[in-house]
Amino acid sequence: MKYLQKLAAVLTFMIAAQTFAASDVDTIRSKLKQARPDLAVDTIEPSVVDGIYEASIGGGQIIYVTAKGDFFFLGDLFSIGSN
Numbered sequence: 001m002k003y004l005q006k007l008a009a010v011l012t013f014m015i016a017a018q019t020f021a022a023s024d025v026d027t028i029r030s031k032l033k034q035a036r037p038d039l040a041v042d043t044i045e046p047s048v049v050d051g052i053y054e055a056s057i058g059g060g061q062i063i064y065v066t067a068k069g070d071f072f073f074l075g076d077l078f079s080i081g082s083n
Helices: 002-035
Strands: 041-046 052-057 061-066 072-074
Touching: 002 041, 002 052
Parallel strands: none
Antiparallel strands: 041 052, 052 061, 061 072
């Protein structure tokens, strides 16, 4: 019985996290389109950094965007340390 309760809690958390991420993606897509209507956004996915998303734009260029879509930057994202 406890196993089922734990499983239900994990599944609920996973669904909530996916809904939150989908909301971020919609926000990012909307704000990028508003700021740069000429920008063709192909995909938006979470990056390895919490709160930062990777957006693939025309030609395979990657930009990084904050979850609220307020900022974006170009360049490479490097991990520091043994991760």
